[in-house]
Amino acid sequence: MQILKDITNRYKLLKGFRIHYKPGWDCHGLPIEIKAIKNSYIETFGPLETRSKAKEFAKRTAKSQRNCFRRCGVMANWMDDLGCYYTYDKTYELRELQAFYKLYCEGLVFRDLKPVHWSPSSKTALAEAELEYNESHVSR
Numbered sequence: 001m002q003i004l005k006d007i008t009n010r011y012k013l014l015k016g017f018r019i020h021y022k023p024g025w026d027c028h029g030l031p032i033e034i035k036a037i038k039n040s041y042i043e044t045f046g047p048l049e050t051r052s053k054a055k056e057f058a059k060r061t062a063k064s065q066r067n068c069f070r071r072c073g074v075m076a077n078w079m080d081d082l083g084c085y086y087t088y089d090k091t092y093e094l095r096e097l098q099a100f101y102k103l104y105c106e107g108l109v110f111r112d113l114k115p116v117h118w119s120p121s122s123k124t125a126l127a128e129a130e131l132e133y134n135e136s137h138v139s140r
Contacts, residue, residue, distance in 0.1 A: 023069065023076045024085035027058035030124055055088050062086060 033050055036057035045053065062084075070078045077083025085092055103109050117126040 021076045025062040027086050027088045030122060032058050
């Protein structure tokens with residue numbers, strides 16, 4: 001462990017930068033849920049079962065990617081899961097809620113009119129980033 005720290009510190013010093021890179025994975029959302037239940041009928045799983053399968057899928061995928069990044073020489077704290085963040089961790093979610101609450105207290109979060117995009121095939125709400133627009137569409 002000490003050898004890895006020494007190599008990392010020397011590399012940063014040679015480059016003239018002092019950084020702390022904390023790798024992480026976005027482990028929730030529709031794409032992961034769809035992958036996790038790909039070979040099953042969506043109707044057979046309830047929300048909790050779907051989330052559980054998605055979390056297990058995300059863990060396996062993150063572990064595989066983490067090992068690949070290590071082999072490729074990406075320099076970070078790969079020794080244990082404490083060096084990485086995962087959006088399914090309760091501590092991560094707590095920090096997100098605390099940040100949201102702080103924004104709310106400062107008056108930066110308010111209720112207004114905004115559409116909720118819905119996927120009929122997945123029976124779930126979609127994030128704005130998950131939408132694909134038809135470039136040639138013209139409203140009448």
